[in-house]
Amino acid sequence: MADNNYLDQNGVLYLWQKIVAKITNMIVNKVDKVDGKGLSTNDYTTAEKTKLAGIATNANNYSHPTSSGNKHIPSGGSSGQILRWSANGTAVWGSDNNTTYADATQSTHGLMSTTDKKKLDAYPTYSSIQSTYATKSEITNMYKYCGSAASADKLPTTGQRVGDVYNIETASKYGGAGMNVAWNGSTWDPLGEIFSISTITNTWMDTNLT
Numbered sequence: 001m002a003d004n005n006y007l008d009q010n011g012v013l014y015l016w017q018k019i020v021a022k023i024t025n026m027i028v029n030k031v032d033k034v035d036g037k038g039l040s041t042n043d044y045t046t047a048e049k050t051k052l053a054g055i056a057t058n059a060n061n062y063s064h065p066t067s068s069g070n071k072h073i074p075s076g077g078s079s080g081q082i083l084r085w086s087a088n089g090t091a092v093w094g095s096d097n098n099t100t101y102a103d104a105t106q107s108t109h110g111l112m113s114t115t116d117k118k119k120l121d122a123y124p125t126y127s128s129i130q131s132t133y134a135t136k137s138e139i140t141n142m143y144k145y146c147g148s149a150a151s152a153d154k155l156p157t158t159g160q161r162v163g164d165v166y167n168i169e170t171a172s173k174y175g176g177a178g179m180n181v182a183w184n185g186s187t188w189d190p191l192g193e194i195f196s197i198s199t200i201t202n203t204w205m206d207t208n209l210t
Contacts, residue, residue, distance in 0.1 A: 143182055155181070155188055165191065 064070065068089025077083075077093035084094035104110035112120075124132070146164045149155050152172035156164075160183045168179045174190040181188040 152188075 064072075071089055071091075073083065074092060080096060081093045082096045083091040086092040102108070102110045103113040104116075143163050143165050144161075146166055148167040148169055151170050152168055152174060155166055155168070162183060162185045164183045165180055166188075168174060168181060169177060171177045172179065174181050174188065175192075180191040182191055183189075
């Protein structure tokens, strides 16, 4: 025959206290769920704790180096002063001493002498040169003798420039033998031909001037 057990009033009260204590303990020790993590993940490892404990206090304080090339402009100074060399990588404020320069020579930089200044002033101004002398563009179209052509059909047909002059050795549409022609930009322009000058004799005058 099986045993039939029951809880009396004290037993029920004791059981209820056990249940409440268990639930309370579970609530106190619960871990809230975080997205992407398990409820029991131990993210902070012992190795990381050891590493952090080994870092000295104020270990992250930065001190700017004071070696050559790392120094800032020194404090102090006053109007008119400049930074002057003091030591390797170190400058101090000091007076800006006057510097005396000698006249320039063909091998040494310097100041212009009064003689050179007068010589320079004697040269004409740019505007004076423009009004007195021809410019390059103004002399490009001057006549330039380029040689002779045996006949008119031997004259250049390409590459000729305005002002090019040729002598045509034989008679042609431009004139008699020895005619000079110049290129005017579109065609050959006759300038003149070779001719002979002879002395007028007394006989000629007696014949033609009576």
